Amino acid sequence: MSVTISVIGLGYVGLPVACAFARNGIRTIGFDINQARISALREGNDTTGSVAASSLNNEMLHLTDKPTNLQAARIHIVAVPTPVDEAKRPDLTPLRHATETVGEQMKAGDIVVFESTVFPGATEEIAVPILEERSGLVFRQDFEVGYSPERINPGDDEHSFESILKIVSASSPVALAELADLYGRVVKAGIHRAPSIKVAEAAKVIENTQRDLNIALMNELAMLFNTMGIDTCDVLAGAATKWNFLPFKPGLVGGHCIGVDPYYLTHKAYELGFSPQVILAGRGTNEGMSRFVAGEVIQGCVRLGRPMPPRITVLGITYKADVPDTRNSKVVDLVHELQKFGADVQVIDPLADPDEVRSHYKLDLTPEKEVLPADAVVLAVPHKALLKESKSWDCIIPLLAEGSVFVADLHDRLPRDKKPDHVELWRL
Template identity: 45%
Template sequence: MSLYEKLINHDEKLALIGLGYVGMPIAVAFAKKNIDVIGFDLNKEKISLYKSGIDPTKEVGDEVIKTTSVEFTADESKLQKAKFLIVAVPTPVNTDHTPDLTPIIGASEIVGRNLTKGAIVVYESTVYPGCTEDVCIPILEKESGFRCGEDFKIGYSPERINPGDNVHRLENIHKIVSGCDTESLEEIKNVYDIVIEVGTHPVSNIRTAEAVKVVENSQRDINIAFMNELAMVFDRMDIDTNEVVDGMNTKWNALGFRPGLVGGHCIGVDPYYFTYEAEKLGYHSQIILNGRIVNDQMGAYVADTAVKQMIAAGQAPKKSKVVILGLTFKENCPDTRNSKVDDIIKELNTYGIEPVIVDSWASEHDAMREYGVTLTKLEDVKDADCVIVAVAHNEFKSLSLKDIKAMFKEGNDNEKVLIDVKGLYKVSELKASGMRFWRL
């Protein structure tokens, strides 16, 4: 009997290692299909929230967490009961932009210590091509005393979940699958097909699967970098970038990318994993790293522009009250990791400005721990000199320009500065408001 059949018949269990924005939805999805699932995470506070029926990621919602059959645990020994183990831990970069493999190394050590013969381990964490075989397998073998290919099998299936996206979900995104041999590939494909409604896409080897993930996000990063560069040039030409993009998108083969802040744990990170391995092999990136340079400077560019606009409005920036709407790395998502809004904050700090930060999606604890900022409620914002709309949360998109204007201190409208990073408002509306405005 195959492992797939044993999972279906409840003879074996499946385990998720890492219960964040990626791992938790996968665990819940398999549980919905009547698979016995163990959900493991080192963070005991997070496990406690899940057991209490609270979804801190807001990916599936509290009601789903309350009713799921997933066995949430911080006890690694429980992993010994599982034969199909999925590793979905974050893979950030260090300050020098080299891969930080600490989480995946730690997860591999935990899995290795609790590995049983006949198990299959699948990594979903984004890594450079070759990492699974060169880094993870040796750790699993050392910790378990087993041999890969003989006592256990391994595979790689890159995560493609888009946090905060209610349209593109786990079930309707094609899943790339790979294995260390033909037998493991078939088992891995069959298991994922349980939850992937649109089907899986097998590739010939693990390195190819790893490359798929870093390349698809590098492609997006480069395209956005191109639009960001255009935005900076168009700003000097006094041309509205969004109007240009709207016109361009009337052509059938336009790609539809727009300028913006590129943060988070995927697009803002994955290109560095790709270029890291390329440079080890003697190739220096000509395009990818330059795209990263452009995107990494956009937060500072927005802040510098805001200061220039404040000066043009007759303000003394150091004495001005600046309000930033949004802290998370993207709209309608509580994930604050690698948020480029922090770059806006840091650049404003160099001018002696301590901005007020508003974001109901972000955790107060995470905001303080990661960025050292205290969050303010939207209804408490008043007497602003400059408002920067940095993240397009639904509650910010619903604000009219009249609502925005009410956040400012009393005075002439042309002394009120609005920085519309996301291009939420039409130029005609902004001009009619009488406020001094700029949008990316």
């Protein structure tokens, strides 16, 4: 099968997808509305760290910010962000705009595939009418649509686009067969053909909802065990010796997947008159973890007799380790909660873009050479660039003030048996 495809949106999801298809000999048009992003990619510079420069230098990959170039493709893959607004409601603005762009350039016989996370029904109820309006074509008569949810995990070198089993769905059996064949040429882990687009949309949105709820349980247990004076990590280590215990851990749940996707499901539930109890309970627990951690850090400083307000150094501000993405980072919430107590907070993150952090969150990153000794240190994001070694205090000790100090390890990375005597170690 000789076909030209387009990938609309070259972020953490779209770029690896585009490069994977091109790498496997499929002519691919990579489109993004951000001209600066396209220019950087053409020079081999991916600021997200998702792909190597060698993947961008491929004659089968054409990078462009010109919508008219999409006309050369017959299959269009939409991979744009689907965030929530300040009220935690789905914000489909990027998806609507991308769909409008595709609709204006598509032609009879084309297939439009959506990879962005949405609520069940969004593809057919929202995207299809836009495609029809902008193209003047008739759905199922002139064009088909598909949904194949993304499973990209930024910062994960083991699970690549090619190695993750792919769910594929479409609006007709013929389109499903073609999409399954297309993705099957690239994804070596296999293809799962969903019986409908709504089923595929629902499967995607519950993947992260399940993780969110499991982490919420761990977070609630962490708060309970903290009250009991029990170390949560020790409890989980014991429980994990049973063969069917699931290895979830407590933590700050941010980013643009786990902390967002459940709201897409609850939004649709409310539209249908269904009141989701468990999903929102988990969301409430996870949303409150930054406040809980901040309170424990401040109490630790008070208990040790540190000067008030304390100076606190927070290591890492991105939403997860070894990625530069700060979208929906709960570490930002943690910093703001500490500041509510009057704390002087220094934030160190070698991966985050200082201008982006300042623009989006009104926070200034502290250069490492300007960091002052702190009353407390919070290891919030265990970047390799910060830790140097996976189990070492070397990155922490130079940051501490004299006397008894407090260290919060949110990821169980600091060995207790090597803890300096003047440090009180608290683990989530």
